[in-house]
Amino acid sequence: MTAIRSTGKTALSAKHWLGGILLGGLIAVSSAQAQVTAFKQGVAESAIGRDSVATLYRQRDYAPLWTADDAAGQARRAFLLEAMRSVDVHGIPASRYDPDALIAQMSAAETPRQLGALEIAMSDAFLKYARDVQSGILTPRKIDSQIVREVQYTDKGALLDSISGDTAEEVRAGFMTLPPQSNEYRALMKQRLLLEETMASGRWGATVPSGRLELGDSGPNVVRLRDRLVRMGYLDPSPARDFDRALENAVQEFQLTHGLEADGVAGPETIEEINVPADKRLQSVLVAMERERWLNQDLGARHVKVNITDYSARIMQDGDIAFETRSVVGANRSGRRTPEFSDVMEHMVINPSWYVPRSIIRNEYLPKLRQNRHAVGHLEITDSRGRVVNRGSVNFANYSGKNFPFSMRQPPSKSNALGLVKFMFPNQYNIYLHDTPQKHLFDRTTRAFSHGCIRLAEPFEFAYELLSVQTESPEDDFHRVLDTGAETRVTLDTPVPVHLIYRTAFTDAQGRLEFRPDVYGRDARIWEALSNAGVALNPVQS
Numbered sequence: 136m137t138a139i140r141s142t143g144k145t146a147l148s149a150k151h152w153l154g155g156i157l158l159g160g161l162i163a164v165s166s167a168q169a170q171v172t173a174f175k176q177g178v179a180e181s182a183i184g185r186d187s188v189a190t191l192y193r194q195r196d197y198a199p200l201w202t203a204d205d206a207a208g209q210a211r212r213a214f215l216l217e218a219m220r221s222v223d224v225h226g227i228p229a230s231r232y233d234p235d236a237l238i239a240q241m242s243a244a245e246t247p248r249q250l251g252a253l254e255i256a257m258s259d260a261f262l263k264y265a266r267d268v269q270s271g272i273l274t275p276r277k278i279d280s281q282i283v284r285e286v287q288y289t290d291k292g293a294l295l296d297s298i299s300g301d302t303a304e305e306v307r308a309g310f311m312t313l314p315p316q317s318n319e320y321r322a323l324m325k326q327r328l329l330l331e332e333t334m335a336s337g338r339w340g341a342t343v344p345s346g347r348l349e350l351g352d353s354g355p356n357v358v359r360l361r362d363r364l365v366r367m368g369y370l371d372p373s374p375a376r377d378f379d380r381a382l383e384n385a386v387q388e389f390q391l392t393h394g395l396e397a398d399g400v401a402g403p404e405t406i407e408e409i410n411v412p413a414d415k416r417l418q419s420v421l422v423a424m425e426r427e428r429w430l431n432q433d434l435g436a437r438h439v440k441v442n443i444t445d446y447s448a449r450i451m452q453d454g455d456i457a458f459e460t461r462s463v464v465g466a467n468r469s470g471r472r473t474p475e476f477s478d479v480m481e482h483m484v485i486n487p488s489w490y491v492p493r494s495i496i497r498n499e500y501l502p503k504l505r506q507n508r509h510a511v512g513h514l515e516i517t518d519s520r521g522r523v524v525n526r527g528s529v530n531f532a533n534y535s536g537k538n539f540p541f542s543m544r545q546p547p548s549k550s551n552a553l554g555l556v557k558f559m560f561p562n563q564y565n566i567y568l569h570d571t572p573q574k575h576l577f578d579r580t581t582r583a584f585s586h587g588c589i590r591l592a593e594p595f596e597f598a599y600e601l602l603s604v605q606t607e608s609p610e611d612d613f614h615r616v617l618d619t620g621a622e623t624r625v626t627l628d629t630p631v632p633v634h635l636i637y638r639t640a641f642t643d644a645q646g647r648l649e650f651r652p653d654v655y656g657r658d659a660r661i662w663e664a665l666s667n668a669g670v671a672l673n674p675v676q677s
Contacts, residue, residue: 170247177251187291188258200299201257202250210303214310215261225268226421228669265294268314271428273664279657281474287432315431322642323424330417331673339366342410348401352378360401363409392649396580414672419640422658435632441589443473443637444651446582448591450600458600463582463590471586472655478560480631483598485616485623486547487557492565496543497536504531514543547622556594560633570594583654
């Protein structure tokens, strides 16, 4: 039996079992060099139009990755076939791949040139799998125009290089590093399996009739509430028929993990959430896994994370929460929904002016000024040089949103729309974090009221934490500037990455699953796209 060799690597030979796969009949050739030449030709021809792949093989002097007759080559084939067959553990449909077609091509390969074609076919299959598990199967912007996240895609050559180790152990390590390595992704994978087991075992039992149940109540509806919370893992089994303290605590815990007011009373809103079926929750988890693949990047050891659906803003340090506060996000109206993206916070502005966005001038303030030139008197009207314009000299009826030549500005003050501090990560969407004089909004459970920016309940404390890494007295330094009343830019010595995310399903520090409402309906659209791509809910036997 004659082997095909190239730069010390051995390609597959005829009737030779590699990783349990038989590859065709005898390859009859006259010389090893002829075989190498034919193999290279097969690779080069099949790699036409795949520049990064072709470059990698040229750099390797066409040494085979998949058809090599060594332990590493066998491992690559075995890992790839197994990965494609078991990809559903990532919530990705196995129907996207065809391992049987690859096996058939392996069995049919009888010439070095055919082996070269097989080499590229296996690289193509691997790259499709690797891209899917690493960066997701959907394109965010195609789902919703406000999901403007830039997914980071690894170069194809780098992906192939990651599994090009010389030993089976190195190859395995390369495959294992393809999916997101975050704790969140691993926790979501675990919760997905638990939900599938729940579906297979009868779900969470009977739903609870709508109404109101609270401490001291008793009867069959209390029993149904208790039984459902037991099945969900919020309560230990008990024959009790009364709404006792244990049940009240369980209801409170459920409310906390679902973004509800934690009063321990099972009112209509709480019961509605308790009655959400397991398959709907599984959909949310599968969507969250896809979203985590979109965010598969280095978030930064120190970064800001805003979860739009949770109305929260956190400063994270080495995976732990350094500071957390409530937030208000964009209203669920066209032009006001907070977009999803990542950027870098470079500075804060203390005692900021509010420069009114053109969209607000056009849609809200100019119509009022046409009716009454003295409307919105708390705002200054300025020309292109920043000079304040006398309202009495302007006939606002002459202007439309397209030709209005002025800007509008609210000077620094406690009543300023931005409050007393704003946190800037310059972006084309004009989104930032800021204070607000409307403190009462933070007392509400649902907090989607802004024009798109993120308002913070505790902006001063947020600033102290950001400044704590660059000054010994962050609070004193902050107030020293604040007390001047002057608009002042404070640069962050080390810029901080900011990630605006949207998760209706996520886990806490203990890996426990939490859910939030789909405030903008984005996850529903993502699930529809995933479903159309072949993702299905698959109950499994535990």
